[in-house]
Amino acid sequence: MSGGIGTLREMREALDSGGASSVEIVRCSLERAEATQPSLHAFVGLRAEAALREARESDARRRRGEVRSPVDGIPIAIKDNIVQAGEPAGCASRMLAGYVSPFTSTAVEGLERAGAIVIGRTNMDEFAMGSSTEHSVAGPTRNPWRVDRTPGGSSGGSAAAVAARIVPAALGSDTGGSIRQPDAFCGVVGIKPTYGRVSRWGLVAFASSLDQIGAFARSAEDCAWLLEAIAGHDARDSTSIPEPAPAFSAALGAGVRGLRLGMPKEYFEHEGAADAVLGSVRDAVAELERAGAQTIEVSLPNTRLAIASYYAIANAEASSNLARFDGVRYGHRTANANGLTEMYCRSRSEGFGAEVKRRILLGTYFLSAGYYDAYYRKAQQVRALLRADFERAFERCDALVAPTTPEVAFRLGEKTADPLTMYLSDIYTVSANLAGLPALSTPCGFADGLPVGLQILARPLDEAMALRVADAFQRITHHHTACPDGFA
Amino acid sequence: MARITRAEVERVALLARLSLSEQEALRFARELDSFLDYMDQLAAIDTRDVGALAQPLVLATPSRGDDPAAAMDPGLVVANAPASAGSAFVVPKVVESEAEG
Numbered sequence: 001m002s003g004g005i006g007t008l009r010e011m012r013e014a015l016d017s018g019g020a021s022s023v024e025i026v027r028c029s030l031e032r033a034e035a036t037q038p039s040l041h042a043f044v045g046l047r048a049e050a051a052l053r054e055a056r057e058s059d060a061r062r063r064r065g066e067v068r069s070p071v072d073g074i075p076i077a078i079k080d081n082i083v084q085a086g087e088p089a090g091c092a093s094r095m096l097a098g099y100v101s102p103f104t105s106t107a108v109e110g111l112e113r114a115g116a117i118v119i120g121r122t123n124m125d126e127f128a129m130g131s132s133t134e135h136s137v138a139g140p141t142r143n144p145w146r147v148d149r150t151p152g153g154s155s156g157g158s159a160a161a162v163a164a165r166i167v168p169a170a171l172g173s174d175t176g177g178s179i180r181q182p183d184a185f186c187g188v189v190g191i192k193p194t195y196g197r198v199s200r201w202g203l204v205a206f207a208s209s210l211d212q213i214g215a216f217a218r219s220a221e222d223c224a225w226l227l228e229a230i231a232g233h234d235a236r237d238s239t240s241i242p243e244p245a246p247a248f249s250a251a252l253g254a255g256v257r258g259l260r261l262g263m264p265k266e267y268f269e270h271e272g273a274a275d276a277v278l279g280s281v282r283d284a285v286a287e288l289e290r291a292g293a294q295t296i297e298v299s300l301p302n303t304r305l306a307i308a309s310y311y312a313i314a315n316a317e318a319s320s321n322l323a324r325f326d327g328v329r330y331g332h333r334t335a336n337a338n339g340l341t342e343m344y345c346r347s348r349s350e351g352f353g354a355e356v357k358r359r360i361l362l363g364t365y366f367l368s369a370g371y372y373d374a375y376y377r378k379a380q381q382v383r384a385l386l387r388a389d390f391e392r393a394f395e396r397c398d399a400l401v402a403p404t405t406p407e408v409a410f411r412l413g414e415k416t417a418d419p420l421t422m423y424l425s426d427i428y429t430v431s432a433n434l435a436g437l438p439a440l441s442t443p444c445g446f447a448d449g450l451p452v453g454l455q456i457l458a459r460p461l462d463e464a465m466a467l468r469v470a471d472a473f474q475r476i477t478h479h480h481t482a483c484p485d486g487f488a
Numbered sequence: 489m490a491r492i493t494r495a496e497v498e499r500v501a502l503l504a505r506l507s508l509s510e511q512e513a514l515r516f517a518r519e520l521d522s523f524l525d526y527m528d529q530l531a532a533i534d535t536r537d538v539g540a541l542a543q544p545l546v547l548a549t550p551s552r553g554d555d556p557a558a559a560m561d562p563g564l565v566v567a568n569a570p571a572s573a574g575s576a577f578v579v580p581k582v583v584e585s586e587a588e589g
Contacts, residue, residue, distance in 0.1 A: 102564040195544050209543035235552045239543065242550045308530050311523070319504060326505075328577050333570035343580050345507040357506055361497065361516055362523060364504040378530045380540035385533075387541060419519055420526060436544025460546040 004165025004487055005029055008074055008222035011168055015062065015073050022055040022062070022073030022117065029075035029119050032166045036487075041141050042151075042160040044080050045088055046120035051075065054117045061115065070225040070249075072115030077161045077170040080121040081128055081204040082213065084108045087118075091204050092136035093126045095331045095351030105202020106237070107171060107213045107230040114229035122157030122170060126353045127322065128178055128206045130154050131422050132415065135355040140412055143186060144484040145450055149409035152182035155216070159186040162216045164487045169217040169226045175206050176310055177404075177429025179214045180441040184404035184453025187443045189470065189480055190216040191223050194460050195436035196241040198227075199234030207317035208239075210310075210433040219480060220442065220470035224248035227463065241461070251464035252471040257292030259469065261285070262397035266303040267428055273406040276447030281403045284444035284454045284473065288401065291476050293469075298393040298400065302385045303431065309386065310430035311423055312366050312379035318356075319363030325351060358419060387435040394459050399469050403428055404441040404453030428455060438463040442470045443479040451482070492521040 005011065005028060014020040030048050037043060058073035067073075083089040083101035090096045104112070111118060125135040133141040133156025141156045143149040144164040151160040155172030159182030162170050172179045174192035183190035191214050198213040205211065215226040231245030263285060268278060289295055327333035327347030334346035352360070366375040393400060406427060415422040432439035437457050444454035454473070458465040474480050497517045501508050508516065562575035571578035 099568050102560060102567060194546070196547075238549050239545055241545075241547055243547065305529060305533065308527050312527065312530070323505075327570060328579055329566075330568035331570075337580065340580050340582050341505070342507075344505040345502075348505055349507045352506075354512075357508075357512070358516060358519060360504050360506065361500050362520060365492075365500045365520065368500065368503060374531065375527060377540050378533075378535060380542060381535035381538040382530055382533060383544075384538050384541035385535070387544065420523060434541075434544070436546065460544075 004483070005032065005075070005168055007218045008071065008168040008225060009219065011074055012070055022058040023052060025073070026051050026055040026075045026117055026119060029167055033120060033161070036164055036166060039142065039147060040144060040160050040164055041139060042122055042157045042164065042166065043077070043120045044090060044092060044123050044138050044157070047087060047118065051117050051119045058115050058117065067115070069114035069229055071111070071229050074116050074169065075119045075167050076111060076116045077120055077122045077158055077167045078108065078118055079155050079158050079172045080124050081173060082107055082171055083202045083204070084118060088121065089204065091127045092124045092138055093351065093353065093356070094137045095325050097137070097332065099330055103202065106199035106234045108202065110230040116229060119167065122155070122161055124157055125154035126356050127204065128154040128173055128175055129318065129355050129359050131177070131181060131425055132410070133157060134412060134416055135353055137353065142412070143409050144487055145187060145409065148411055149450065150185065150412055152185035152409060154178040156182045158216050159183055159188055159190070162186070162188045162218060163484060165483065169215060169222055171213060171230070172216055173203055173211055173213050174433065175210045176314060176433050177426045179216065180404050180429050180439060180453065180455060181426065183216065183441040184451065185409035187451030187482055187484070188216055189219055189223055189440070189442045190214060191227065191440040191463065191466065192432060192438065193227065193231060193463050194241065194438045196239050197231050197245065197438070197463065199237040199240045201234055201236040205321040207314040208321060209317060210314055212433070219474055220440070220467045221249060221252055224252060224467050246464060248464055248467055251468045254468050255291060256288050256469055256472040259399065260294045260296060260397040261288060261469070262296055262298035262393050262400045264300045264303070264393065264400055264402055265297050266300050267402040270406060270427060272424065272427070273403060274408070274447060277403055277405070277407060277452050280445035280447055280452040281454055285401050287476055288469070288473060291472055296397060298396060300389040300393060300431070302382065302389050305382045306386060306431045306434065307423060307427055309379040309382040310426070310434055311362070312375050313383065313434070315359045315363035316366045316376045317363070319360045319367060322356070322360055355419070383434045386431055390435045390437060399465050400457040402455045402457070404455040408447050408450035408452060432457055436460055438466050440466040440470050442473060443482065444477070445479055490517070490521050491524055492517045
C-alpha cells in the first residue's frame with residue numbers, strides 16, 4: 001500500500017474483502033504521519049508499537065469472524081486533550097509536559113471497544129484556546145492546502161491529519177468551533193454533536209458548559225460511524241445525555257427532498273464575511289434546492305452578541321477549570337519558590353502560555369466581586385436569548401445552513417498580534433456551543449484556492465438531520481473528495 | 489480612559505495565582521481594556537426578564553446510585569506529582585506567616 005490513506009469506508013471495504021490488513025493500513029498511516037511531520041506538524045506524538053500490536057489483534061479478530069464495528073482495525077488520531085491510560089496528554093502545554101494519563105476517557109474507551117486503533121495524538125492550541133493551532137508549545141501545525149496558512153484551531157492537528165490522508169478519521173473537541181472551523185479550513189467533514197451526546201469524562205476541561213467531543217472524517221457517513229463508537233450515556237459525566245445514542249448512519253441516504261432549510265440572514269449579511277465564501281455557500285444551498293430541499297430565510301437577531309457572550313462564559317469557566325493546575329498533583333512545578341502562594345503563582349506563570357494567561361485573567365476578572373453581574377451573568381442571559389433565537393428558527397425549518405467561517409484559512413501569524421481579531425473569526429461557530437446544538441461542517445467549494453465550509457445546524461439531539469443533509473450534499477457534489485496537492 | 493490599569497491587572501493576576509512580568513502586565517492591561525470595550529455591547533441589551541442560562545442540557549440529569557467502587561490505585565494517583573512521598577503529595581510549607589493569615 002502506498003500513497004494516502006483512503007476514506008473510512010474504503011479502508012473498511014479493503015479489510016472486509018481481504019485487500020488489506022489492519023497491520024498494513026496502520027503501518028501506512030504511521031509512516032505517513034512521520035513523513036509529513038516536517039511539512040505539516042500535525043502530531044505531537046505517535047504510539048507506533050501499541051498501535052501495531054492492536055492492529056494484529058484486530059486482524060486476528062477478523063480472521064475469527066469477530067469484527068466489532070465499522071471502525072474495527074481503522075487508524076484514528078486523537079487530539080492531545082483526550083486522555084488514554086498510559087499515554088501522554090499534554091494539551092500542547094508546557095504545564096502538562098511529561099504527564100501520562102492514569103485513566104482512559106470514555107470516548108477513547110468507545111474507540112477501543114469498537115476496535116479502532118489510536119495511532120497518535122494531534123497538535124492543538126494550548127488547552128484548546130485558539131483558532132489557529134499556533135498557540136502550541138510544540139509549534140504550529142500547517143494547512144495541507146497551503147503551508148503558509150493555519151489549519152484553523154484549536155483541533156488543527158486532527159483536521160490536517162485527515163486532510164493529508166494520514167488517517168481516515170480523528171477525534172477533536174469543540175468549545176466554540178474548534179472542530180468545525182479547522183474542518184472548513186482544511187476541507188474535511190466534522191461534527192460537533194449536541195452538548196452531552198459524547199461524555200466529557202477524560203476530556204481535559206476548558207469551558208465545561210460548552211465543551212463537546214466530536215469527529216473528523218472525509219464524509220458524513222464516516223463521521224456517523226465514528227460517532228456511533230463514542231456517543232452514549234456515561235454516568236461519570238453528570239451532563240451526559242441519559243439516552244442511548246441512535247444509529248446515526250441509519251439516517252443517511254434519505255436525501256433532502258421535502259426538507260425545509262433555514263438560511264440565517266444575519267450570517268449571510270455579516271460585514272466581515274468574504275464575498276467568495278458567501279458565494280460558495282450560496283451555490284451549495286442552490287445545489288440542495290435542486291435536490292429537492294426548500295429554503296427559507298430565518299432570523300437569529302442576537303447573533304451580533306454571540307462573541308461577547310461566548311468569550312465571557314468560556315473565559316470565566318476556563319479560569320475556574322484551570323485553577324486545578326497548581327503544581328501539586330500534576331503538571332509543572334517551579335524550581336524556585338518561597339512558600340505556597342509563590343509556588344502556585346510561579347508554577348502557573350511558567351507553565352501556561354500567553355493566550356491561556358490572557359483568558360484566565362479575563363475570566364477571573366469577569367467572576368471577581370463587582371463584575372460578576374455585569375459580565376458573567378449578563379452573558380448567560382444573552383445566551384438564553386441566543387438559544388431562544390434558534391428555538392424560533394427551528395419552528396419553521398428542519399436544519400439551518402450557513403457558512404462555517406467568514407473567510408478561508410488565514411496566514412500563520414496574521415492574527416496572533418491582535419487577540420480580539422482572532423476571537424471575531426469565530427462568529428459563525430460559537431452560537432451552536434452556547435445553545436448546545438449539533439453542528440457539522442462539510443466542504444462546499446474553494447475561494448482563493450482554499451476550501452470553504454458549509455455549516456449545517458440541527459435541533460438538539462438531531463445529529464441525524466445534520467448528517468443526512470451533509471450526506472445528501474456529498475452525493476450530488478465532489479468538494480469533499482478534493483485532495484490537497486502532494487497528498488493524494 | 490482606560491478601565492484596566494496595571495494595578496487592576498495585578499489584582500486580578502493575584503486572584504488567578506499568576507505572576508506577570510512588567511511587560512506582560514502592560515500588554516494584558518491594554519488587551520483586557522480593548523476587550524472590555526467590545527463587551528460593552530452586552531450592557532446595552534435589556535435582559536430584565538431573561539433568566540440566566542448556565543448550561544444548554546436538553547434532558548434532566550439523572551442521579552446515580554451512591555454505590556461503592558474501587559478507587560484508583562494511590563500509586564497511580566501520585567505518579568504525575570512533581571513531588572511525592574509514598575502515596576502523599578509533597579508541598580512547600582503551607583502556613584507562611586501569621587500576617588498572611
